[in-house]
Amino acid sequence: MTQVSVVSRADRVGFVGLGNIGLPMAMTLLRDGWTLSVYDRREEPGRTCAERGAEALPSLDGLERCSVVCLAVSDDEAVSEVLEGSGLLTRLRAGSVVVVHSTILPTTARRLAERASAHGVELLDTPVSGGAARAETGDLTLMVGGSESGLARVRPVLESLASDIVHVGPAGTGAAVKLANQLVMFASLAGAYEAMELTRAFGVPDEVTLKVLATSTGDTWVTRNWGFFEALARTYDEASVPVSFRPWSKDLWDLVHTARLADLRLPVTGLLAQVMADMVEDRKSTVDP
Numbered sequence: 001m002t003q004v005s006v007v008s009r010a011d012r013v014g015f016v017g018l019g020n021i022g023l024p025m026a027m028t029l030l031r032d033g034w035t036l037s038v039y040d041r042r043e044e045p046g047r048t049c050a051e052r053g054a055e056a057l058p059s060l061d062g063l064e065r066c067s068v069v070c071l072a073v074s075d076d077e078a079v080s081e082v083l084e085g086s087g088l089l090t091r092l093r094a095g096s097v098v099v100v101h102s103t104i105l106p107t108t109a110r111r112l113a114e115r116a117s118a119h120g121v122e123l124l125d126t127p128v129s130g131g132a133a134r135a136e137t138g139d140l141t142l143m144v145g146g147s148e149s150g151l152a153r154v155r156p157v158l159e160s161l162a163s164d165i166v167h168v169g170p171a172g173t174g175a176a177v178k179l180a181n182q183l184v185m186f187a188s189l190a191g192a193y194e195a196m197e198l199t200r201a202f203g204v205p206d207e208v209t210l211k212v213l214a215t216s217t218g219d220t221w222v223t224r225n226w227g228f229f230e231a232l233a234r235t236y237d238e239a240s241v242p243v244s245f246r247p248w249s250k251d252l253w254d255l256v257h258t259a260r261l262a263d264l265r266l267p268v269t270g271l272l273a274q275v276m277a278d279m280v281e282d283r284k285s286t287v288d289p
Helices: 022-031 043-050 076-085 106-118 131-136 148-161 173-201 206-214 228-238 247-261 267-283
Strands: 012-016 035-039 068-071 097-100 122-125 140-145 162-169
Touching: 012 022, 022 035, 022 043, 022 131, 022 148, 035 043, 068 076, 068 148, 076 106, 097 106, 097 148, 106 122, 106 173, 106 247, 122 140, 122 148, 122 173, 140 148, 140 173, 148 162, 162 173, 173 206, 173 247, 173 267, 228 267, 247 267
Parallel strands: 012 035, 012 068, 068 097, 097 122, 140 162
Antiparallel strands: none
């Protein structure tokens, strides 16, 4: 049996993408003792990491020295640009592992995993769930698509980031499960928005409705964390993130695209893709976190 070489804190970890979720993930790795090289198109988050001991790279050059490279960039195009457009996949050492935390299409994950394998590199599509607050405490949920041996190799890194690490299958399945999570979450959010409109029409304060839901069959994560998405929308506003790149838009249209490729009829998904962005954006100034 081939023994898997497990990464340790003697190995260098690369982290690309220091946004709303990537920056707290990188800071958590630093706090847990990992040697980190980071890159973001903006200088400020790189400086923040450098103050905590990271090497802030001015470009993607230098990541080839890393045994593990984590990506938390915006979308499929950004992931492909980092790995293919920059030539990084061809520069990484054989045996290196790329961990894609971005929410991407399952087909993109499969294609990039095949490209990586051709260069002797393992790619794991490892999207995250939990939000920035759980990223700060290393309490994320990770859904891992890829080989079990690849997961075993980078598990110590992932354990610094997450309390739940689930291997869901081969390359592409991590992305599929993340999209499934987003569908359930946004369907719950849309239902909660309409439920609050109903109860307000009869003079019931939101906090009363939320109190009842908390111990009833309508209990959901979105009602227990009421205001989360509106606060996140305001954060995106501050960072000038286009609405089309926000999860209540991008992820739902990714779901529509994935369903079409899989020849699936998902009518709820189609409706949510049409209305969810307006629902969140219209409420961001009225719902308190």
